[in-house]
Amino acid sequence: MGTESGGSDGDGETIQLNIMQGKVEFNEQFNELADQYMEENENVQIEITSVGGGTDYFTQLTTRFSSGDEPDIFSVAGPNEIEQFQDTMADMSDTEAADAALEGTIENVTHDDGRIDAIPYNLEGYGFIYNKEVLEQAGVNPEELSTYEELQEAVETIDNQKEELGIEAVFALPGAESWVMGDHLANVYLSPELNENPVDAYNAESLAFERADEFKNMLDLQAEYSIEPVLSLDYSQQVEEYFSLGQVAMIQQGNWIYPTLEQMDPEFAESNVGMIPIPLEGYEDQLPVGVPNYWAVNSNNDDATVQAAKDFLDWMYLSDEGKEFVVSEFNFVPAYEGYEDMEISDPLSQTVYDYSQNGETLGWVFTGFPTGYQLNEFGPNLQAYLGGNMSWEEAIEASKQAWESMRQ
16 A cells, blocks of 8 residues: 655655455456556556455455555445445545536535545446337337336237237346345335435435335336246346347346347347336436446545545546546446547447436435345335235335334
8 A cells, every 4th residue: 555665766656556346347457457557657556456246345345444454446335335434535526537427426425515535437227128129019119108107008008919029028027136126116216205315315214105106006017017927037037038039028127237138149239229217207207327336545545645546547537548448348337528429338328328418317325225125124025015925005114114123
């Protein structure tokens, strides 16, 4: 950690930047980018540790801080992790990247006094991903599905023509994956009461579930017109078996499924998929978009190291070489301005970027849920409802109580 002197006059100092981050899938490309930076900046040495897959990144990060082997740049996800590392995060408000961050990507890491704790990695967004050909043949225009009623009518229209369209069902709802319902679908209906802000979710002592009825309607619609049995359907079946093979008209998922679709059928992925928001009254045509991870700079370092860390992050997101990597090699949806003229790697990511650019987004409050809430309480309650073992009222009531007891 920090600066190593390369000579008594101080002019030849080398700055060592140790980076620790939790997305293993772009580790190789990230190292390539770091090599490029070091070629241009000979006084900077960068070492990257990427932890993930089967290993718990957050536990390892905590261990490194407590053992004194602190990284100079590290990644954090959501208010919970940010709060735990608050005291070791440098103020990022003087970076060019913070200045260029898209609206909605940085508000929940910004304090009232203007201090900014971290800067976004990238964006992810989700909604209903649809098969263009199937909708076209059914006479359904996806651009006109802004309300629940319009969507419901379209679903019935498609369902009536299943045989002619060559599909098994309208949806494939993966009931075995509680996060699809308990994080993503629920987020749409909880966002308005939590001001679309994960920090408000993190600080909320109770949930009102003001839009429980709308939530129920959308869950019921997907379940009723889904491949059966819903509760044993998982993510890979939903994406690989049913959607990419053209067996269903649409699925509730996000832009992260694109690499899988491309692997299954490149032509289908490139030209036959689109994504629309999940209809929400009063928030029509707003796509749920969030920042899965943020970059923080360790404030326990000397000024030169802190500045070198900020310079590297600015270069990564705002230089021509960095931007090219972010889009083409990392396959990120950029969370920053200045990418408008660049070819974003796939149509789903392009949709997420366009909605973000236009400010037509809905916040991700589920990143502020109590730790384990969705996995151990809320998700299982929704599954019990789908399986007929709980009424909707019981599922919501149990989920309210679980939230309150986890916030005690």
